[in-house]
Amino acid sequence: MQTSVVGFPRIGAERELKFASEKYFKGEIGANELKAVAKDLRARHVDIQRVAGIDFIPSNDFSFYDGLLDAACLCGIIPERYTELELSELDTYFAMARGYQGEKGDVKALAMKKWFHTNYHYIVPELEDKTVIGLHGTKPFEEYDEAKERGVETKPVLTGAYTLLELCRYTGTKTREDYLDEIAKVYAEMISRFEERGTKWLQFNEPSVVMDLDHADKTFFVELYKKILAKKGNVKILIQTFFGDVRDIYEDLIEMPFDGIGLDFIEGKQTESLIEKYGFPKEKILFAGLINGKNIWKNDYEKTLQFLKALKDKGTRVVLSTSCSLQHVPYNLTAETGLAEEYKKYFAFAEEKLVELKEIGKLAESDAPEKEPVYRENRSLFAIGRDCADEDVQKRLSEVKEEDYIRLPERKERKKIQKKIGNLPLFPTTTIGSFPQTGDVKKNRSAFKRGEITKEQYKNFNKEKIERAIRWQEEVGLDVLVHGEYERNDMVEYFGESLSGYLFTKKAWVQSYGTRCVKPPIIWGDVSRKSPITVEWSVYAQSLTDKPVKGMLTGPVTIFNWSFPREDISMKESISQIALAIRDEVLDLEKNGIRIIQIDEAALREKLPLRKSDWYREYLDFAIPAFRLVHSGVKPETQIHTHMCYSEFTDIIPAIDNMDADVITFEASRSDLLILDSLKKCNFETEVGPGVYDIHSPRVPSVEEITEALQKMRTKIRDDKLWVNPDCGLKTRGEEETKKSIVNMVKAAAAIRSSHRS
Ligand code: GLN
Ligand code: ZN
Numbered sequence: 191m192q193t194s195v196v197g198f199p200r201i202g203a204e205r206e207l208k209f210a211s212e213k214y215f216k217g218e219i220g221a222n223e224l225k226a227v228a229k230d231l232r233a234r235h236v237d238i239q240r241v242a243g244i245d246f247i248p249s250n251d252f253s254f255y256d257g258l259l260d261a262a263c264l265c266g267i268i269p270e271r272y273t274e275l276e277l278s279e280l281d282t283y284f285a286m287a288r289g290y291q292g293e294k295g296d297v298k299a300l301a302m303k304k305w306f307h308t309n310y311h312y313i314v315p316e317l318e319d320k321t322v323i324g325l326h327g328t329k330p331f332e333e334y335d336e337a338k339e340r341g342v343e344t345k346p347v348l349t350g351a352y353t354l355l356e357l358c359r360y361t362g363t364k365t366r367e368d369y370l371d372e373i374a375k376v377y378a379e380m381i382s383r384f385e386e387r388g389t390k391w392l393q394f395n396e397p398s399v400v401m402d403l404d405h406a407d408k409t410f411f412v413e414l415y416k417k418i419l420a421k422k423g424n425v426k427i428l429i430q431t432f433f434g435d436v437r438d439i440y441e442d443l444i445e446m447p448f449d450g451i452g453l454d455f456i457e458g459k460q461t462e463s464l465i466e467k468y469g470f471p472k473e474k475i476l477f478a479g480l481i482n483g484k485n486i487w488k489n490d491y492e493k494t495l496q497f498l499k500a501l502k503d504k505g506t507r508v509v510l511s512t513s514c515s516l517q518h519v520p521y522n523l524t525a526e527t528g529l530a531e532e533y534k535k536y537f538a539f540a541e542e543k544l545v546e547l548k549e550i551g552k553l554a555e556s557d558a559p560e561k562e563p564v565y566r567e568n569r570s571l572f573a574i575g576r577d578c579a580d581e582d583v584q585k586r587l588s589e590v591k592e593e594d595y596i597r598l599p600e601r602k603e604r605k606k607i608q609k610k611i612g613n614l615p616l617f618p619t620t621t622i623g624s625f626p627q628t629g630d631v632k633k634n635r636s637a638f639k640r641g642e643i644t645k646e647q648y649k650n651f652n653k654e655k656i657e658r659a660i661r662w663q664e665e666v667g668l669d670v671l672v673h674g675e676y677e678r679n680d681m682v683e684y685f686g687e688s689l690s691g692y693l694f695t696k697k698a699w700v701q702s703y704g705t706r707c708v709k710p711p712i713i714w715g716d717v718s719r720k721s722p723i724t725v726e727w728s729v730y731a732q733s734l735t736d737k738p739v740k741g742m743l744t745g746p747v748t749i750f751n752w753s754f755p756r757e758d759i760s761m762k763e764s765i766s767q768i769a770l771a772i773r774d775e776v777l778d779l780e781k782n783g784i785r786i787i788q789i790d791e792a793a794l795r796e797k798l799p800l801r802k803s804d805w806y807r808e809y810l811d812f813a814i815p816a817f818r819l820v821h822s823g824v825k826p827e828t829q830i831h832t833h834m835c836y837s838e839f840t841d842i843i844p845a846i847d848n849m850d851a852d853v854i855t856f857e858a859s860r861s862d863l864l865i866l867d868s869l870k871k872c873n874f875e876t877e878v879g880p881g882v883y884d885i886h887s888p889r890v891p892s893v894e895e896i897t898e899a900l901q902k903m904r905t906k907i908r909d910d911k912l913w914v915n916p917d918c919g920l921k922t923r924g925e926e927e928t929k930k931s932i933v934n935m936v937k938a939a940a941a942i943r944s945s946h947r948s
Pocket of ligand 1: 622623624675681742790792833834835918919920921
């Protein structure tokens with residue numbers, strides 16, 4: 191059976207592309223040197239797949255920054271403010287991705303957004319009314335030729351025209367319909383250019399069709415491809431979908447002149463039943479996405495072979511494929527020298543997945559696969575099950591009762607109690623948690639990790655930092671203080687390290703955006719808290735002042751969403767386990783005198799399922815109760831805060847209110863405050879701190895500016911419910927600008943307090 195890879199990681203096993211790009215940005219190397227690194231990486235990636243025996247090896251899956259941005263540039267979707275800079279092609283591209291500030295001008299970067307529900311971010315292309323879409327680049331052809339010169343016939347990968355138009359931001363009056371002819375022409379031209387080269391297969395990535403599609407979407411899709419494929423010659427076209435099933439458009443897809451259809455069997459819950467119900471045309475090839483491109487667990491060969499057999503029995507022509515691009519998993523396990531074999535044998539990163547493809551492909555052709563050693567070895571892993579259970583955790587979870595999800599007394603009552611003893615002024619001021627992680631803070635941490643300083647020394651340094659932060663916050667006159675989070679590298683890894691059931695890797699980097707990579711921890715088994723995590727730091731900070739210091743935790747949904755999840759238990763069960771672990775921390779903080787506790791859920795909104803009909807049943811119905819389980823055990827006088835990075839939760843406001851926090855802070859300064867209208871309309875009960883200034887930029891906001899923002903907020907939110915705080919944590923900011931900004935923020939709060947009195 192033939193095998194196909196949707197896309198391969200591109201940043202480099204040693205993050206070579208990241209480091210070369212950063213050097214290029216700093217002017218330490220030239221464009222040619224950067225391009226040489228890129229070329230070398232592409233060659234290596236093609237070779238790895240060739241040696242592994244993959245039949246459909248992708249090309250043009252490489253990117254200097256982001257694949258969607260590549261597609262936009264290829265089609266000439268470049269806003270004028272970038273072309274006006276008159277930079278080289280590469281630098282124009284980087285200006286769009288990262289912004290440009292130099293002798294030729296000063297232009298901000300394009301916006302960045304989550305790539306569907308992955309932790310990867312893409313650059314949002316902008317379509318201006320004056321943009322004329324046309325074929326402007328040569329990247330896909332060059333990368334195809336480059337592989338061909340090395341003797342490998344690849345399958346060039348292109349972002350499909352539908353997905354590209356779907357993900358663009360339209361800055362003028364035009365809509366996607368206005369670009370139909372132009373973009374169809376570009377894609378048709380690309381097909382014929384490949385045809386001239388003798389290319390056998392082309393892959394169009396169309397993940398946008400797994401979303402909810404209405405009649406207009408479907409018509410547009412069909413119309414678009416009718417045009418693109420009108421004069422299609424010998425090149426075979428694979429329409430590749432991923433991240434879900436194509437229930438809204440399956441019937442059209444199988445009727446259209448595609449030669450191959452790539453379907454996701456891992457996340458596509460209805461993929462199998464769609465094929466069952468509507469059949470799969472004999473003349474087309476099904477690229478069956480059965481090897482999970484998004485998670486790091488080994489494939490269950492027995493299960494996969496059963497799928498393949500069922501398809502074969504129906505006479506379907508099948509190519510075995512990854513479910514999506516492998517860019518969402520790390521390169522290889524060879525680098526994980528710190529992980530014991532007993533763990534590693536259960537994992538498959540990108541390169542190990544190539545082996546799986548090959549092995550399963552072969553087994554699928556065998557008459558007695560169960561006799562093959564590779565099959566038996568795989569079976570032995572799944573037959574016994576992993577040694578990862580913790581009976582105490584399971585018992586505890588099974589004993590959780592309905593009432594454990596409910597905090598009493600109800601919020602209105604708690605509010606009265608908290609107001610009375612909290613002694614906070616109207617419009618209380620606070621920050622979101624972290625203070626600038628300056629060079630000395632990072633140095634202290636890495637020195638400790640390398641064993642150059644003792645734990646004592648490491649802690650003392652942080653304690654000094656905390657003391658200075660507390661003194662400074664008191665001086666400025668903030669009402670609710672924070673300890674500054676100097677001890678944390680990352681808001682998830684930090685907690686994961688103190689939870690049993692978690693595993694950590696050395697080099698398992700995954701691209702998050704551009705040159706940024708993350709190293710998600712792995713949830714290996716049942717999760718519980720080993721010992722108190724943050725208590726010492728919070729208690730120390732509180733001991734220095736009479737003002738309340740917020741305890742600072744990451745919530746269970748965010749911890750889960752930013753880890754590699756288990757596949758043997760449900761998301762609900764995993765999140766609930768983490769919730770119980772964090773609940774222990776909440777109760778310990780309270781016991782030790784912490785009166786306000788913030789539980790961050792930065793990633794709650796972003797992991798909503800792609801289809802609206804799944805939002806509640808498959809996510810919110812247990813994610814929200816899990817959050818309540820974390821804090822339901824505290825006394826009425828303990829105030830629970832939560833924080834979210836986006837204000838884009840207009841459509842799930844009741845669910846957010848149902849988290850039953852006393853206060854929520856969120857990013858709002860860059861949005862138009864429409865969210866506040868919705869909060870009012872929905873009778874949102876939680877007190878709110880919409881960020882009054884943008885922390886993503888070093889700019890210092892003036893007192894007037896913040897006052898004005900607050901006055902606007904007051905027209906939508908009752909005075910006794912409004913908090914005053916920045917957008918998000920301050921860890922990426924410099925000390926100087928942070929201080930100035932907070933001083934202005936406190937002054938603005940004072941100003942509206944006095945206007946309130948008069
Ligand atoms: N408490 C965290 C901080 O201030 C929150 C970070 C986040 O929301 N991403 O850094
Ligand atoms: Zn945030």
